[in-house]
Amino acid sequence: MSTAQAVSHFAISCEVNGTTVDRVVAVRQLLADFIREDLGLTGTHLGCEHGVCGACTVVLDGEAVRSCLALAVQADGRSITTIEGLSGDGLTSMQQAFRRAHALQCGFCTPGFIATLSVADPSDYHDEAGVRQLISGNLCRCTGYENIVAAVCEEWGIERS
Amino acid sequence: MKPPLFLYLRPDSLEEALAAMHEHGDEARPLAGGQSLVPMLNFRLARPEVLVDLSRVEELVGTSCPGPSAISFGAMTPQRAAERLEKVRSTCPLVSMMLPFVGHVQNRARGTIGGSIAHADPAAELPALCLALGGTVVARNAEGERRLRADGFFGGPFTTALMPDELLTSVELPGVRREDVAFAEIARRQGDFAMAGVVAVRETAQTAVRLVAFGVGGTPVRLPRAEKILEGQELTPACIAEAASAAAGEVDPIEDLHADGRTRRALVDALVRRVLGELGSEGAR
Ligand code: FES
Ligand code: FES
Numbered sequence: 498m499s500t501a502q503a504v505s506h507f508a509i510s511c512e513v514n515g516t517t518v519d520r521v522v523a524v525r526q527l528l529a530d531f532i533r534e535d536l537g538l539t540g541t542h543l544g545c546e547h548g549v550c551g552a553c554t555v556v557l558d559g560e561a562v563r564s565c566l567a568l569a570v571q572a573d574g575r576s577i578t579t580i581e582g583l584s585g586d587g588l589t590s591m592q593q594a595f596r597r598a599h600a601l602q603c604g605f606c607t608p609g610f611i612a613t614l615s616v617a618d619p620s621d622y623h624d625e626a627g628v629r630q631l632i633s634g635n636l637c638r639c640t641g642y643e644n645i646v647a648a649v650c651e652e653w654g655i656e657r658s
Numbered sequence: 659m660k661p662p663l664f665l666y667l668r669p670d671s672l673e674e675a676l677a678a679m680h681e682h683g684d685e686a687r688p689l690a691g692g693q694s695l696v697p698m699l700n701f702r703l704a705r706p707e708v709l710v711d712l713s714r715v716e717e718l719v720g721t722s723c724p725g726p727s728a729i730s731f732g733a734m735t736p737q738r739a740a741e742r743l744e745k746v747r748s749t750c751p752l753v754s755m756m757l758p759f760v761g762h763v764q765n766r767a768r769g770t771i772g773g774s775i776a777h778a779d780p781a782a783e784l785p786a787l788c789l790a791l792g793g794t795v796v797a798r799n800a801e802g803e804r805r806l807r808a809d810g811f812f813g814g815p816f817t818t819a820l821m822p823d824e825l826l827t828s829v830e831l832p833g834v835r836r837e838d839v840a841f842a843e844i845a846r847r848q849g850d851f852a853m854a855g856v857v858a859v860r861e862t863a864q865t866a867v868r869l870v871a872f873g874v875g876g877t878p879v880r881l882p883r884a885e886k887i888l889e890g891q892e893l894t895p896a897c898i899a900e901a902a903s904a905a906a907g908e909v910d911p912i913e914d915l916h917a918d919g920r921t922r923r924a925l926v927d928a929l930v931r932r933v934l935g936e937l938g939s940e941g942a943r
Contacts, residue, residue: 501674503665503682503708524666524709527700546659547697551764560738560767566696567768571713572668613764632849634762 507518509573513538513581522569531569540580540608542635551635554609555579556647561613578589580581580608583615591615591652598648610645612632628655668711672827674796676714679823680800682708688825690734691820693765694883718827723749729835733772733826737784738763740771750831752791752839756783760872762849766802776826778818778877780812780912783843785812786872789880790857794830795802799823812877813894834859840933841919843873846916850931853917854925856905857931865890867937869901869930874922881905884930893938902930 510519513536520532532541532555544550546565556578563592584592592613594600601607613635622628628649629642637645650657659869664853667682669675679686687706690713698704708739712718718734721743729749731740737903740746741757750797760766760783774784788795789810795806799821811819821828843855852873859868867888872878884905891897 500671500676501667503667503678505665507666507668510889525661525663525699527696530660548693548765551762554764557706557767561764562767563693563764565700566765568666568711569694569734570660571692571711573853609690630758630848631763634764637781 499583507570509601511572511574512576514578516559522642524568524570526569528555528557528563528567528569528572529564529576532564532577535569536638538579538581542608544605544606546558549636550606551609551613552606553577554605554612556616559616561616578612578615580611583611589615591648594648594652595645598644600640600644600648606635606637606639610637613651622653622655624655625650627658659700661696662677662705664699664704664706666709666711667708668714671712672715672717673708673827675712675825676798676823678708678710679908680827682710683822685711686822690776691765692735692773693761693769694773694777694779712825721745728830729753729833730830731771731829731914732772733776733827735771737771741766749833750791751836752834752857753831753839755839755841756787757859759783759843759845759849759852759938763879765849770825771829772891775829776818777822778814778816779851780874780876780878781853781855783852783855784871786855786857786878787841788829790859790868790870791831791834791867791879792859793832794827796828796830797821797824797828799825800825803827808869809880815876816830817877823929825880838862838937840936842929842932843935844929850921854911854922854929855927856929856933858930858937862936867934869905869933871905871909871926874909874926876912879909881930883908888934898931898934898938901915901934902927905930929941 508521515550532538542552543649545550667678685707688713702724718732720732724730746752758936793808796869797804838860843852845852854873871883884901887901906923906927911919914920
Protein backbone atom coordinates (compact mmCIF):
# COMPACT_ATOMS: atom_id res chain seq x y z
CA MET A 498 0.00 0.00 0.00
CA SER A 499 1.44 3.34 -0.94
CA THR A 500 1.03 6.23 1.42
CA ALA A 501 0.35 9.70 0.17
CA GLN A 502 3.13 12.22 0.63
CA ALA A 503 2.83 14.45 3.69
CA VAL A 504 2.76 18.07 2.57
CA SER A 505 3.46 21.53 3.95
CA HIS A 506 1.12 23.36 1.57
CA PHE A 507 -2.23 22.43 0.17
CA ALA A 508 -4.46 23.82 -2.60
CA ILE A 509 -7.92 24.40 -1.21
CA SER A 510 -11.20 25.45 -2.73
CA CYS A 511 -13.95 26.67 -0.50
CA GLU A 512 -16.94 28.95 -0.54
CA VAL A 513 -16.67 32.07 1.58
CA ASN A 514 -19.73 34.26 1.92
CA GLY A 515 -21.11 32.79 -1.28
CA THR A 516 -17.97 33.26 -3.37
CA THR A 517 -15.68 30.44 -4.42
CA VAL A 518 -12.13 30.91 -3.18
CA ASP A 519 -9.17 28.92 -4.51
CA ARG A 520 -5.91 29.34 -2.61
CA VAL A 521 -2.79 27.50 -1.66
CA VAL A 522 -2.39 27.58 2.10
CA ALA A 523 0.33 26.55 4.49
CA VAL A 524 -1.07 23.56 6.36
CA ARG A 525 -0.19 25.14 9.71
CA GLN A 526 -2.29 28.22 9.00
CA LEU A 527 -5.35 28.60 11.20
CA LEU A 528 -8.69 29.14 9.52
CA ALA A 529 -9.03 32.41 11.43
CA ASP A 530 -5.76 33.74 9.99
CA PHE A 531 -6.73 32.62 6.50
CA ILE A 532 -9.99 34.55 6.82
CA ARG A 533 -8.35 37.67 8.19
CA GLU A 534 -5.01 37.80 6.45
CA ASP A 535 -5.50 36.05 3.12
CA LEU A 536 -9.08 37.10 2.51
CA GLY A 537 -8.96 40.45 4.32
CA LEU A 538 -12.18 39.70 6.19
CA THR A 539 -11.18 41.31 9.46
CA GLY A 540 -14.63 41.23 11.01
CA THR A 541 -13.68 37.84 12.43
CA HIS A 542 -11.74 38.70 15.57
CA LEU A 543 -9.07 36.81 17.47
CA GLY A 544 -9.19 37.17 21.22
CA CYS A 545 -7.43 34.19 22.70
CA GLU A 546 -6.34 31.91 19.86
CA HIS A 547 -6.99 28.83 21.94
CA GLY A 548 -10.68 28.27 21.82
CA VAL A 549 -11.85 30.05 24.94
CA CYS A 550 -13.34 33.40 23.98
CA GLY A 551 -15.48 32.77 20.90
CA ALA A 552 -14.52 36.06 19.20
CA CYS A 553 -13.39 34.06 16.15
CA THR A 554 -16.70 32.21 15.70
CA VAL A 555 -17.73 31.72 12.07
CA VAL A 556 -20.31 29.52 10.41
CA LEU A 557 -18.80 26.42 8.78
CA ASP A 558 -21.20 24.20 6.86
CA GLY A 559 -24.10 25.56 8.88
CA GLU A 560 -22.54 25.19 12.34
CA ALA A 561 -21.00 27.87 14.53
CA VAL A 562 -17.35 26.92 15.07
CA ARG A 563 -14.22 28.48 16.48
CA SER A 564 -12.03 29.45 13.54
CA CYS A 565 -8.92 29.52 15.75
CA LEU A 566 -9.36 25.78 16.33
CA ALA A 567 -9.61 24.76 12.70
CA LEU A 568 -6.89 24.72 10.07
CA ALA A 569 -7.42 26.63 6.85
CA VAL A 570 -6.74 23.42 4.94
CA GLN A 571 -9.75 21.86 6.65
CA ALA A 572 -12.01 24.38 4.91
CA ASP A 573 -11.32 22.63 1.61
CA GLY A 574 -14.64 21.80 -0.01
CA ARG A 575 -16.59 23.48 2.78
CA SER A 576 -18.68 26.60 2.99
CA ILE A 577 -17.90 29.44 5.38
CA THR A 578 -19.93 32.44 6.38
CA THR A 579 -18.24 35.24 8.30
CA ILE A 580 -19.82 38.30 9.87
CA GLU A 581 -19.37 40.13 6.56
CA GLY A 582 -21.51 37.49 4.85
CA LEU A 583 -24.05 37.39 7.63
CA SER A 584 -24.87 41.06 7.57
CA GLY A 585 -24.56 41.75 3.84
CA ASP A 586 -25.42 45.35 3.08
CA GLY A 587 -27.49 46.17 6.12
CA LEU A 588 -27.78 44.86 9.65
CA THR A 589 -29.58 41.61 10.39
CA SER A 590 -32.55 41.88 12.70
CA MET A 591 -30.44 40.35 15.50
CA GLN A 592 -27.79 43.01 14.93
CA GLN A 593 -30.50 45.67 15.08
CA ALA A 594 -31.73 44.14 18.35
CA PHE A 595 -28.16 44.37 19.67
CA ARG A 596 -28.04 48.02 18.70
CA ARG A 597 -31.37 48.83 20.31
CA ALA A 598 -30.47 47.03 23.53
CA HIS A 599 -26.92 48.48 23.73
CA ALA A 600 -25.62 44.92 23.62
CA LEU A 601 -22.15 46.05 22.64
CA GLN A 602 -19.63 48.53 23.91
CA CYS A 603 -16.25 48.00 22.23
CA GLY A 604 -17.82 45.51 19.83
CA PHE A 605 -14.85 43.17 19.73
CA CYS A 606 -16.90 40.17 20.79
CA THR A 607 -19.98 41.01 18.74
CA PRO A 608 -19.22 39.23 15.44
CA GLY A 609 -18.73 36.00 17.39
CA PHE A 610 -22.04 36.38 19.22
CA ILE A 611 -23.86 37.17 15.99
CA ALA A 612 -22.30 34.15 14.26
CA THR A 613 -23.30 31.85 17.12
CA LEU A 614 -26.83 33.24 17.20
CA SER A 615 -27.24 33.15 13.43
CA VAL A 616 -27.37 29.34 13.31
CA ALA A 617 -29.25 28.76 16.57
CA ASP A 618 -32.86 27.68 16.25
CA PRO A 619 -34.93 30.08 18.40
CA SER A 620 -37.50 27.33 18.98
CA ASP A 621 -34.88 25.46 21.05
CA TYR A 622 -34.75 28.32 23.56
CA HIS A 623 -37.62 29.05 25.86
CA ASP A 624 -36.13 31.01 28.71
CA GLU A 625 -33.30 33.29 29.73
CA ALA A 626 -31.29 30.41 31.20
CA GLY A 627 -31.29 28.65 27.83
CA VAL A 628 -30.09 31.81 26.10
CA ARG A 629 -27.33 32.25 28.65
CA GLN A 630 -26.25 28.66 28.12
CA LEU A 631 -26.22 29.15 24.34
CA ILE A 632 -24.00 32.22 24.53
CA SER A 633 -21.73 30.78 27.22
CA GLY A 634 -19.13 30.01 24.55
CA ASN A 635 -18.74 33.69 23.72
CA LEU A 636 -17.00 35.98 26.19
CA CYS A 637 -17.64 39.69 26.47
CA ARG A 638 -15.38 41.84 28.60
CA CYS A 639 -17.52 44.95 28.43
CA THR A 640 -21.23 44.50 28.79
CA GLY A 641 -21.62 42.02 31.63
CA TYR A 642 -23.96 40.15 29.24
CA GLU A 643 -27.14 41.79 30.57
CA ASN A 644 -27.86 43.73 27.41
CA ILE A 645 -26.78 40.88 25.16
CA VAL A 646 -29.27 38.59 26.88
CA ALA A 647 -31.87 41.38 26.64
CA ALA A 648 -31.27 41.76 22.90
CA VAL A 649 -31.57 38.02 22.21
CA CYS A 650 -34.67 37.68 24.38
CA GLU A 651 -36.28 40.62 22.66
CA GLU A 652 -35.45 39.28 19.21
CA TRP A 653 -36.72 35.78 19.98
CA GLY A 654 -39.74 36.86 22.00
CA ILE A 655 -38.53 35.33 25.24
CA GLU A 656 -39.80 36.78 28.50
CA ARG A 657 -36.91 37.61 30.82
CA SER A 658 -36.88 36.05 34.26
CA MET B 659 -0.09 31.41 19.42
CA LYS B 660 0.19 29.77 16.02
CA PRO B 661 0.79 26.08 15.32
CA PRO B 662 4.42 25.06 14.78
CA LEU B 663 5.55 23.65 11.45
CA PHE B 664 4.27 20.20 10.65
CA LEU B 665 3.49 18.11 7.60
CA TYR B 666 -0.05 17.19 6.77
CA LEU B 667 -1.81 14.12 5.45
CA ARG B 668 -5.47 13.83 4.67
CA PRO B 669 -6.38 10.19 4.11
CA ASP B 670 -9.71 9.45 2.44
CA SER B 671 -10.17 6.01 3.95
CA LEU B 672 -9.42 4.16 7.16
CA GLU B 673 -6.97 1.96 5.29
CA GLU B 674 -5.00 5.01 4.15
CA ALA B 675 -5.15 6.50 7.63
CA LEU B 676 -3.81 3.32 9.21
CA ALA B 677 -1.06 3.16 6.60
CA ALA B 678 -0.09 6.74 7.48
CA MET B 679 -0.04 5.92 11.19
CA HIS B 680 2.02 2.81 10.44
CA GLU B 681 4.54 4.81 8.42
CA HIS B 682 4.87 7.76 10.79
CA GLY B 683 4.05 6.12 14.15
CA ASP B 684 5.61 8.11 16.97
CA GLU B 685 6.04 11.25 14.88
CA ALA B 686 2.40 11.37 13.85
CA ARG B 687 -0.67 12.65 15.64
CA PRO B 688 -4.16 11.93 14.41
CA LEU B 689 -6.31 15.05 14.16
CA ALA B 690 -9.95 14.47 15.02
CA GLY B 691 -12.10 17.53 15.78
CA GLY B 692 -9.11 19.58 16.91
CA GLN B 693 -10.79 21.08 19.96
CA SER B 694 -7.95 19.89 22.23
CA LEU B 695 -5.11 19.25 19.80
CA VAL B 696 -5.27 22.59 17.99
CA PRO B 697 -5.02 24.62 21.24
CA MET B 698 -2.05 22.42 22.14
CA LEU B 699 -0.49 23.17 18.76
CA ASN B 700 -1.20 26.88 19.23
CA PHE B 701 0.53 26.78 22.61
CA ARG B 702 3.24 24.57 21.09
CA LEU B 703 2.60 21.98 23.75
CA ALA B 704 2.25 19.47 20.92
CA ARG B 705 4.82 19.40 18.11
CA PRO B 706 3.97 16.47 15.88
CA GLU B 707 6.01 16.06 12.72
CA VAL B 708 3.02 14.79 10.80
CA LEU B 709 -0.63 15.54 11.37
CA VAL B 710 -3.02 12.90 10.04
CA ASP B 711 -6.34 14.62 9.50
CA LEU B 712 -9.14 12.08 9.91
CA SER B 713 -11.92 14.45 8.87
CA ARG B 714 -12.42 12.77 5.48
CA VAL B 715 -12.50 9.21 6.77
CA GLU B 716 -16.19 8.58 6.34
CA GLU B 717 -16.00 5.06 7.81
CA LEU B 718 -15.34 6.60 11.20
CA VAL B 719 -18.50 8.70 11.27
CA GLY B 720 -21.88 7.48 12.46
CA THR B 721 -23.69 5.54 15.14
CA SER B 722 -25.00 2.02 15.06
CA CYS B 723 -26.70 -0.38 17.45
CA PRO B 724 -24.60 -3.55 17.68
CA GLY B 725 -27.18 -5.14 20.00
CA PRO B 726 -30.69 -4.49 21.25
CA SER B 727 -29.36 -2.42 24.12
CA ALA B 728 -26.04 -1.01 23.04
CA ILE B 729 -24.79 1.83 20.93
CA SER B 730 -21.59 2.21 18.98
CA PHE B 731 -20.14 5.56 17.98
CA GLY B 732 -17.72 5.88 15.11
CA ALA B 733 -14.73 7.75 16.51
CA MET B 734 -15.20 10.77 14.24
CA THR B 735 -18.87 11.26 15.03
CA PRO B 736 -19.22 14.91 16.02
CA GLN B 737 -20.41 15.39 19.59
CA ARG B 738 -23.06 17.83 18.44
CA ALA B 739 -24.47 15.30 15.98
CA ALA B 740 -24.62 12.62 18.68
CA GLU B 741 -26.28 15.08 21.04
CA ARG B 742 -29.10 15.64 18.57
CA LEU B 743 -29.85 11.98 17.85
CA GLU B 744 -33.06 10.54 19.25
CA LYS B 745 -31.54 7.05 18.93
CA VAL B 746 -28.83 8.07 21.40
CA ARG B 747 -31.31 9.55 23.83
CA SER B 748 -33.46 6.44 23.81
CA THR B 749 -30.67 3.83 23.86
CA CYS B 750 -28.10 5.44 26.11
CA PRO B 751 -29.58 8.51 27.81
CA LEU B 752 -26.45 9.13 29.88
CA VAL B 753 -24.68 10.20 26.68
CA SER B 754 -27.36 12.79 25.94
CA MET B 755 -27.22 13.98 29.55
CA MET B 756 -23.45 14.49 29.58
CA LEU B 757 -22.73 15.77 26.07
CA PRO B 758 -24.14 19.28 26.69
CA PHE B 759 -21.45 19.69 29.34
CA VAL B 760 -18.61 19.00 26.88
CA GLY B 761 -17.20 22.45 26.09
CA HIS B 762 -19.53 24.85 24.33
CA VAL B 763 -21.82 24.34 21.37
CA GLN B 764 -19.10 25.66 19.01
CA ASN B 765 -16.63 23.07 20.34
CA ARG B 766 -19.11 20.23 20.07
CA ALA B 767 -19.83 21.08 16.43
CA ARG B 768 -16.28 19.94 15.60
CA GLY B 769 -15.24 17.91 18.64
CA THR B 770 -15.71 14.17 18.22
CA ILE B 771 -16.70 11.31 20.51
CA GLY B 772 -13.53 9.34 19.83
CA GLY B 773 -11.25 12.37 19.89
CA SER B 774 -12.28 13.27 23.41
CA ILE B 775 -11.82 9.71 24.68
CA ALA B 776 -8.44 9.27 23.00
CA HIS B 777 -7.27 12.64 24.31
CA ALA B 778 -8.07 11.43 27.85
CA ASP B 779 -8.24 14.74 29.64
CA PRO B 780 -8.72 13.80 33.30
CA ALA B 781 -11.44 16.42 33.69
CA ALA B 782 -13.36 15.50 30.54
CA GLU B 783 -16.86 14.03 30.61
CA LEU B 784 -16.63 11.40 27.87
CA PRO B 785 -13.79 9.31 29.34
CA ALA B 786 -15.67 9.26 32.67
CA LEU B 787 -18.87 8.29 30.88
CA CYS B 788 -17.09 5.46 29.08
CA LEU B 789 -15.61 4.15 32.32
CA ALA B 790 -18.85 4.42 34.26
CA LEU B 791 -20.80 2.50 31.64
CA GLY B 792 -18.05 -0.11 31.30
CA GLY B 793 -17.72 0.67 27.59
CA THR B 794 -15.42 -0.87 25.03
CA VAL B 795 -12.90 1.05 22.98
CA VAL B 796 -12.11 -0.42 19.57
CA ALA B 797 -8.61 0.34 18.29
CA ARG B 798 -6.98 -0.53 14.98
CA ASN B 799 -3.59 -0.42 13.41
CA ALA B 800 -2.38 -1.74 10.09
CA GLU B 801 -2.15 -5.24 11.58
CA GLY B 802 -5.62 -5.53 13.01
CA GLU B 803 -8.13 -4.66 15.64
CA ARG B 804 -8.12 -4.73 19.44
CA ARG B 805 -11.07 -4.36 21.75
CA LEU B 806 -10.14 -2.63 24.98
CA ARG B 807 -12.25 -2.38 28.08
CA ALA B 808 -12.68 1.10 29.49
CA ASP B 809 -11.39 -0.20 32.83
CA GLY B 810 -7.66 -0.01 32.22
CA PHE B 811 -7.83 2.12 29.09
CA PHE B 812 -6.98 5.39 30.82
CA GLY B 813 -3.40 5.19 32.12
CA GLY B 814 -2.78 8.75 33.28
CA PRO B 815 -3.40 12.34 32.26
CA PHE B 816 -3.67 12.39 28.44
CA THR B 817 -2.40 8.80 28.38
CA THR B 818 -4.27 5.76 27.13
CA ALA B 819 -3.57 2.15 26.20
CA LEU B 820 -3.48 3.10 22.50
CA MET B 821 -0.21 2.32 20.75
CA PRO B 822 1.47 5.04 18.67
CA ASP B 823 0.33 3.55 15.37
CA GLU B 824 -3.19 2.76 16.56
CA LEU B 825 -6.35 4.71 15.90
CA LEU B 826 -9.38 4.61 18.11
CA THR B 827 -12.04 3.64 15.59
CA SER B 828 -15.19 3.30 17.66
CA VAL B 829 -16.59 3.26 21.16
CA GLU B 830 -19.28 0.83 22.24
CA LEU B 831 -21.50 1.63 25.18
CA PRO B 832 -24.14 -0.54 26.80
CA GLY B 833 -27.54 1.09 26.89
CA VAL B 834 -28.57 1.78 30.47
CA ARG B 835 -32.03 3.10 31.23
CA ARG B 836 -32.55 6.70 32.31
CA GLU B 837 -33.64 5.70 35.82
CA ASP B 838 -30.39 3.80 36.34
CA VAL B 839 -27.97 6.63 35.57
CA ALA B 840 -27.13 9.93 37.20
CA PHE B 841 -24.48 12.55 36.61
CA ALA B 842 -23.46 15.83 38.21
CA GLU B 843 -20.48 18.12 37.91
CA ILE B 844 -19.33 21.45 39.24
CA ALA B 845 -17.46 23.88 37.03
CA ARG B 846 -16.70 27.56 37.49
CA ARG B 847 -18.65 28.43 34.37
CA GLN B 848 -20.87 26.61 31.91
CA GLY B 849 -18.64 24.79 29.42
CA ASP B 850 -15.48 24.88 31.53
CA PHE B 851 -13.77 21.70 32.56
CA ALA B 852 -15.26 20.42 35.79
CA MET B 853 -13.48 20.94 39.10
CA ALA B 854 -15.10 17.65 39.97
CA GLY B 855 -17.78 15.44 38.52
CA VAL B 856 -19.41 12.14 39.46
CA VAL B 857 -21.25 9.57 37.35
CA ALA B 858 -23.34 6.74 38.81
CA VAL B 859 -24.63 3.75 36.88
CA ARG B 860 -26.85 1.16 38.53
CA GLU B 861 -26.13 -2.37 37.40
CA THR B 862 -29.67 -3.64 37.73
CA ALA B 863 -28.85 -7.32 37.71
CA GLN B 864 -26.49 -7.09 40.67
CA THR B 865 -27.99 -4.32 42.79
CA ALA B 866 -24.61 -2.68 42.49
CA VAL B 867 -23.69 0.86 41.49
CA ARG B 868 -20.66 1.84 39.45
CA LEU B 869 -19.39 5.18 40.67
CA VAL B 870 -16.84 7.23 38.76
CA ALA B 871 -15.29 10.56 39.70
CA PHE B 872 -13.52 12.83 37.23
CA GLY B 873 -11.59 16.07 37.41
CA VAL B 874 -10.03 14.96 40.68
CA GLY B 875 -7.07 12.82 39.60
CA GLY B 876 -4.92 11.89 36.64
CA THR B 877 -7.71 9.84 35.07
CA PRO B 878 -11.39 9.31 35.70
CA VAL B 879 -11.48 6.91 38.66
CA ARG B 880 -13.82 4.24 39.95
CA LEU B 881 -14.69 4.66 43.63
CA PRO B 882 -14.39 1.06 44.88
CA ARG B 883 -14.82 1.74 48.59
CA ALA B 884 -18.00 3.68 48.05
CA GLU B 885 -19.22 1.07 45.57
CA LYS B 886 -18.60 -1.64 48.18
CA ILE B 887 -20.72 0.19 50.74
CA LEU B 888 -23.57 0.39 48.24
CA GLU B 889 -23.47 -3.27 47.24
CA GLY B 890 -26.84 -4.91 47.77
CA GLN B 891 -28.06 -1.93 49.78
CA GLU B 892 -31.09 0.30 49.47
CA LEU B 893 -30.10 3.87 48.73
CA THR B 894 -31.23 5.22 52.08
CA PRO B 895 -29.98 8.61 53.25
CA ALA B 896 -27.67 6.91 55.76
CA CYS B 897 -26.20 4.60 53.16
CA ILE B 898 -25.72 7.48 50.72
CA ALA B 899 -23.98 9.57 53.37
CA GLU B 900 -21.64 6.71 54.21
CA ALA B 901 -20.79 6.14 50.54
CA ALA B 902 -20.24 9.85 49.96
CA SER B 903 -17.76 10.20 52.77
CA ALA B 904 -15.97 7.03 51.66
CA ALA B 905 -15.76 8.47 48.16
CA ALA B 906 -14.36 11.76 49.42
CA GLY B 907 -11.80 9.81 51.42
CA GLU B 908 -10.65 7.54 48.62
CA VAL B 909 -10.04 10.11 45.89
CA ASP B 910 -6.57 11.56 45.65
CA PRO B 911 -7.42 14.99 44.30
CA ILE B 912 -5.18 17.16 42.22
CA GLU B 913 -4.72 20.76 43.30
CA ASP B 914 -4.77 23.64 40.88
CA LEU B 915 -5.79 27.26 40.76
CA HIS B 916 -9.45 26.31 40.53
CA ALA B 917 -9.63 24.26 43.70
CA ASP B 918 -7.36 22.76 46.33
CA GLY B 919 -7.52 19.15 47.44
CA ARG B 920 -9.85 19.75 50.36
CA THR B 921 -12.31 21.57 48.18
CA ARG B 922 -12.29 18.79 45.64
CA ARG B 923 -12.90 16.17 48.33
CA ALA B 924 -15.84 18.20 49.58
CA LEU B 925 -17.15 18.46 46.03
CA VAL B 926 -16.89 14.71 45.54
CA ASP B 927 -18.81 14.18 48.78
CA ALA B 928 -21.55 16.57 47.67
CA LEU B 929 -21.72 15.19 44.13
CA VAL B 930 -21.93 11.55 45.26
CA ARG B 931 -24.83 12.52 47.52
CA ARG B 932 -26.48 14.29 44.64
CA VAL B 933 -26.20 11.47 42.08
CA LEU B 934 -27.10 8.72 44.54
CA GLY B 935 -30.02 10.77 45.78
CA GLU B 936 -31.22 10.98 42.21
CA LEU B 937 -30.72 7.25 41.63
CA GLY B 938 -32.52 6.49 44.88
CA SER B 939 -35.57 8.56 44.05
CA GLU B 940 -35.66 7.18 40.49
CA GLY B 941 -35.44 3.63 41.81
CA ALA B 942 -38.25 4.22 44.29
CA ARG B 943 -40.65 5.29 41.56
S1 FES C 1 -9.88 33.48 19.34
FE1 FES C 1 -10.90 31.65 18.90
S2 FES C 1 -11.95 31.23 20.72
FE2 FES C 1 -10.77 32.98 21.23
S1 FES D 1 -18.53 44.64 23.78
FE1 FES D 1 -16.46 44.73 24.30
S2 FES D 1 -15.96 42.65 24.55
FE2 FES D 1 -18.07 42.57 24.26
